[in-house]
Amino acid sequence: MTTIRESVEVVCRAAKEAASQIAKADASRKNAALSGMAKGLRERANWLKEENRKDMDAGKAKGLPPAMLDRLLLTDARILQMADGIAEVIALPDPVGEVLRMGRRPNGLWVGRMRIPLGVIGIIYESRPNVTADAAALCVKSGNAVILRGGSEAIHSNSAIARILREALSVTGLPADAVSIIDRTDREAIDVMLAAEEQIDLIIPRGGEGLIRSVAEKSRIPVIKHYKGVCHVYVDEGADIRQAIQICVNAKVQRPGVCNAMETLLVHGIAAPEFLPPAAAELMKNGVELRGCPDTLRLVPSAMPASEEDWGTEYLDLVLAVRVVGSMDEAIGHIRRHGSLHTEAILTRDHARAMRFVREVDSSLVLVNASTRFNDGFQLGLGAEIGISTTKIHAFGPMGLTELTTTKFIAFGDGQVRE
Amino acid sequence: MTTIRESVEVVCRAAKEAASQIAKADASRKNAALSGMAKGLRERANWLKEENRKDMDAGKAKGLPPAMLDRLLLTDARILQMADGIAEVIALPDPVGEVLRMGRRPNGLWVGRMRIPLGVIGIIYESRPNVTADAAALCVKSGNAVILRGGSEAIHSNSAIARILREALSVTGLPADAVSIIDRTDREAIDVMLAAEEQIDLIIPRGGEGLIRSVAEKSRIPVIKHYKGVCHVYVDEGADIRQAIQICVNAKVQRPGVCNAMETLLVHGIAAPEFLPPAAAELMKNGVELRGCPDTLRLVPSAMPASEEDWGTEYLDLVLAVRVVGSMDEAIGHIRRHGSLHTEAILTRDHARAMRFVREVDSSLVLVNASTRFNDGFQLGLGAEIGISTTKIHAFGPMGLTELTTTKFIAFGDGQVRE
Numbered sequence: 101m102t103t104i105r106e107s108v109e110v111v112c113r114a115a116k117e118a119a120s121q122i123a124k125a126d127a128s129r130k131n132a133a134l135s136g137m138a139k140g141l142r143e144r145a146n147w148l149k150e151e152n153r154k155d156m157d158a159g160k161a162k163g164l165p166p167a168m169l170d171r172l173l174l175t176d177a178r179i180l181q182m183a184d185g186i187a188e189v190i191a192l193p194d195p196v197g198e199v200l201r202m203g204r205r206p207n208g209l210w211v212g213r214m215r216i217p218l219g220v221i222g223i224i225y226e227s228r229p230n231v232t233a234d235a236a237a238l239c240v241k242s243g244n245a246v247i248l249r250g251g252s253e254a255i256h257s258n259s260a261i262a263r264i265l266r267e268a269l270s271v272t273g274l275p276a277d278a279v280s281i282i283d284r285t286d287r288e289a290i291d292v293m294l295a296a297e298e299q300i301d302l303i304i305p306r307g308g309e310g311l312i313r314s315v316a317e318k319s320r321i322p323v324i325k326h327y328k329g330v331c332h333v334y335v336d337e338g339a340d341i342r343q344a345i346q347i348c349v350n351a352k353v354q355r356p357g358v359c360n361a362m363e364t365l366l367v368h369g370i371a372a373p374e375f376l377p378p379a380a381a382e383l384m385k386n387g388v389e390l391r392g393c394p395d396t397l398r399l400v401p402s403a404m405p406a407s408e409e410d411w412g413t414e415y416l417d418l419v420l421a422v423r424v425v426g427s428m429d430e431a432i433g434h435i436r437r438h439g440s441l442h443t444e445a446i447l448t449r450d451h452a453r454a455m456r457f458v459r460e461v462d463s464s465l466v467l468v469n470a471s472t473r474f475n476d477g478f479q480l481g482l483g484a485e486i487g488i489s490t491t492k493i494h495a496f497g498p499m500g501l502t503e504l505t506t507t508k509f510i511a512f513g514d515g516q517v518r519e
Numbered sequence: 520m521t522t523i524r525e526s527v528e529v530v531c532r533a534a535k536e537a538a539s540q541i542a543k544a545d546a547s548r549k550n551a552a553l554s555g556m557a558k559g560l561r562e563r564a565n566w567l568k569e570e571n572r573k574d575m576d577a578g579k580a581k582g583l584p585p586a587m588l589d590r591l592l593l594t595d596a597r598i599l600q601m602a603d604g605i606a607e608v609i610a611l612p613d614p615v616g617e618v619l620r621m622g623r624r625p626n627g628l629w630v631g632r633m634r635i636p637l638g639v640i641g642i643i644y645e646s647r648p649n650v651t652a653d654a655a656a657l658c659v660k661s662g663n664a665v666i667l668r669g670g671s672e673a674i675h676s677n678s679a680i681a682r683i684l685r686e687a688l689s690v691t692g693l694p695a696d697a698v699s700i701i702d703r704t705d706r707e708a709i710d711v712m713l714a715a716e717e718q719i720d721l722i723i724p725r726g727g728e729g730l731i732r733s734v735a736e737k738s739r740i741p742v743i744k745h746y747k748g749v750c751h752v753y754v755d756e757g758a759d760i761r762q763a764i765q766i767c768v769n770a771k772v773q774r775p776g777v778c779n780a781m782e783t784l785l786v787h788g789i790a791a792p793e794f795l796p797p798a799a800a801e802l803m804k805n806g807v808e809l810r811g812c813p814d815t816l817r818l819v820p821s822a823m824p825a826s827e828e829d830w831g832t833e834y835l836d837l838v839l840a841v842r843v844v845g846s847m848d849e850a851i852g853h854i855r856r857h858g859s860l861h862t863e864a865i866l867t868r869d870h871a872r873a874m875r876f877v878r879e880v881d882s883s884l885v886l887v888n889a890s891t892r893f894n895d896g897f898q899l900g901l902g903a904e905i906g907i908s909t910t911k912i913h914a915f916g917p918m919g920l921t922e923l924t925t926t927k928f929i930a931f932g933d934g935q936v937r938e
Contacts (some may be wrong), residue, residue: 120855124879197878203900210890211899216881218911224525301911322741343934350936420679436539456930459616460543462635468630470932479937480630480928481622492637492720492925493741506911509899510877513889515762517769518898 110291111247111280112299115220120244120274121326123217127194129272134190134237136268138183141233141455144264146178151260152229159253169323171227182233182261185484189237193481196243199510209516213507217243219301221504222293223486224315226307231255232419235304236265236279238486242504245278247300249293251307252285259283294319298358304487304499324499326464326490328414329359329442331472334431334457335375336448337368343469344447345379350471351445353386357416360443360475364411364421366431370394372424376400380422388418394423412438428453432460439463442474449468464490464497522901523703527711530666530699531718537694538664542636546613548691553656555687557605560652563683564598570679571648577627578672581916589644590674601652602681608656611902613732614921615662618929628935632926636662638720640923641712642905643668643734645726648676654723655684655698657905661923664697666719668712670726671704673804678702713738723906723918743918745883748778748861750891753876754794755849756787756865762888763866764798765789769890770864772805776835779862779884780892783830783840785850789815791843795797798842814843831857847872850878858882860909862894869927883909883916 102110122130141148152174159169195215195241202212212273221244225231232248241245250258259281266276282289294303303323305315316323333351335344351362367376372395380390380400390396390403391410397403403422410421411434425431435444445467446457454468465475475498477485482500488493495503521529524737541549571593578588614634621631633743640663644650651667658665669677678700685695701708713722713734722742724734735742752770754763770781786795791814799809799819809815809822810829816822822841829840830853844850847865864886866874873887884894894917896904901919908914914922 120881123881205898205900209893214877216911317739320736322910340934346934347936356935454931458633462539462542463927465928465930467930468932470930470935471937473937474628474930474935475928479624480930481624491741492635494925496925497928506913506915508882509884509894509916511884511886511889511893511899512873513887515759515765516889516893517766518773518890518892 101410104288105292107284108282108289109296110281112220112293112296113240114277115245115247115280116299118277118280119217119220121275122240122245122278123196123219123243125243125274129274130194130243131190133240133269133272133274134186136271137233137237137265138186140264140268141183141186141261143205145176148179148257148260149176151256154256155254160331162253164253168227168253172227172229172257173206174257178230182230185230185234186237189241189484192241192454192501194241195505200502200507206434207516208514211511214510215502215505215507217505220245220247220299222247222249222273222303222321224290224293224303224305224311226251226311227254229254229261231306232258232261232281234264234266234484235486238484238501238504240269240278240439242501244504245280247280247282247293249282249290255283255285278357290315291318294321306487322494324487324489324495326359326440326488328411328440329361330363330438330440331360331443332364332366332416332435332439333362333445333447334428334435335368335371336446336450336453337445338369338449339371339375339377340449341378344375345382347445347447347469347471348379349386351473352383352388352417352420354473354513355393356418360472361416362420362472363414364423364438366434367422367424368428368431369424369426372396372399376422376424383420386418388420390420390422392422393424396422414440428457432457434490435461442488443467443472445470445472464488523705524711525709526703527701527708528715530701531639531715532697532710533696534664534666535718537696538636538639538806541659541664541697542615542638542662544662546556548693549613549660549662550609551692552659552688552691553605553609555690556652556656556684557602559683559687560598560602560605560680564595567593567598567676568595570675573674573675578758581672583672587646587672591648591676592916593648593676597649600823601608604649604653605656608660608903611660611920613660614924620928626935627933629931632928633929634921634924634926636924639664639718641666641667641668641710641719641722641740643712643722643724643730645730646668646673648673648680650725651677651680651700652684653903655681656904657903657923659688659697659918661920664699666701666712667700667708668701674704677822688911705822710737713740713791716740725906741913743906743908743914745778745859745861746905747859748780749782749831749833749857749859750779750862751783751785751787751854751858752781752864752866752891753847754787754790755847755865755869756789756874757868758790758794758866759868760794760797763794764801766807766864766866766888766890767798768801770892771802771807771839772837773890773892775837779841780835781890781891782833783842783857785853786843787847787850788843788845791815791818795841802839805837807839809839809841811841815841833859846898847876851876854880861907862886862891864889864891883907
């Protein structure tokens, strides 16, 4: 009987072995494999739904909440969406092998940097089975091997998807272990993974803050993560009021449950009397509950009073904290204290203040006169993303294919030695 | 009485506070501060030597080995070298604020990336006091605050240098705490530092493998490091023999005690009979002890036999392991098994094999027909370096000013909302 430790270690070693092969693969071969993956998912949708039903039945028996069961469910539409997602990755340029900043040194040595894969990437995620296909496609396209460890409640769905992906790799002549899955559902499997620093180069956890904190604390491998998105919009003195209302409604209402939705609205005291009453009316018409500072309550009597805990809260819901500030510096100070380095926007007509906000606010995306909802790989032009980083090491903001690579130095000489 | 924990935490919080100010400073002000630092070191050389004498006396009393005492010693020449090093950093361009890949999205939103400092960088190092000035200058120029924790045996020297650097910051109107020093010599001070993930963004350990491993194991903050440099030179079939001998002698002999010196020589079987006897003669004339595989011993009877442990050993001395291989694939396989991802070179006339070696060898610098000794920030055109990374996350290879920064996304709109 294999122990959990042994079985996870076998997977890690196999992935590392596969990584050196997939790293060398040309784009055409990687695209052929991705194409086979998309085709396999489409053709075997019925089997995927059968396997998914096992997870759904177990989940219902276990009494999982409806929202979680919904995330777990695979429908024909969702399977097609996974396949289409892979097709989009095929269309993205292969980052591997790009040579950057090549130039000639005074001694005649040509020095540049070549983009290379990171190696083996471990993805630890919760209930959505589509992450299995999305993450694997990005890792394969960027020349990395991936080790997938999804939630135990999705084990049948994830294993079925992974099987289709692995077969497509084999058919194309690439190692199946470039997409590896850990199908031991015990927590210990994660611990073994997080200690496999000889095999895994990077860990990306995706899920709730609890999962991410526990991964970050235990891991001996670098972790790229974001805990939460407490996004602020600052409406400056003299902002275009109509435009500001449209942006705020979009940032809060268009999809309130995601990390790039606005959670706190900061309004300059001079703009507040003209802006806040119509903005509040429009937000409330869209079902938003407002929690305001005393100045806000004077202008919008129907708002609830905000408590100290409202500043910095990620509601992920139709709730918005509102504060009137005396200056842009006060707004920036509030963001520094309560923000999460995710996404911040200034709405202003003043060029100097726009530029100072962009320079001084330290978030992964800083916008002028646009909705916070644009912090997304597709919207920013990167293509599909594997996650958003709010830590500054290696990647800051949405991580696309390029962020799954690094560069090595290369040098071409004709006999150069060091004096 | 302040505990160690409290006093280190006070330093960390002050550095974080200073980081937000130094991040905003213009290059002219940072350069003025650096200029004051260089001037201060030059003008107060006598005081620095007095403070250094306290460390030297304590070190002698403690029986430190002569090599360590030599690393500890500050002379007029070494103090001038520190000051000159700072002057070189002044001459480098400021990476902060650079905007990259700015372009217009289909909806009219302008999206780009802006280079920003990392925040607070912790440097943990051993006996060389010059690291205090070198590391601080690079961190200040790149807009970061730095927390320095040098070896206990250099405490007086490091504190004196840091005092001069801090005064120069204050005089320029920058926060002195942008260069912070932990002057508690207890080991516990390092532990507290490595747990200060709310304040410190990156840890760079510099010193022996023991120090680095212990930092990497304990740290909850990302660590960029290299354990060792086991650099290989592969002499291909048909290489230019004279040139290959010159490069090998340079790579081994020019400065054998550093991480980018060659430690293992791999020779294609067809090149070996013509190359190895004269190369061995030249290396031995330079005092190099050879440890060879059986094939090497047949061609160079005066070499010592290599044992299995010689492959992958970092001698840092005039000792060289030599192996004859049957093919380039065998050489690449040897490097994969025994290398340290630091620096590898191929010496060849064959273009296709040169390009394949560059593509398939996964080290931080891969060279064709040049000495491994070029893996150095100055030699590769980055300017002064804060260290060399052999892990692929964030930076791979020498780390200059740019590697002490990251980028955030910036977006300029005129009312864009998400559909």
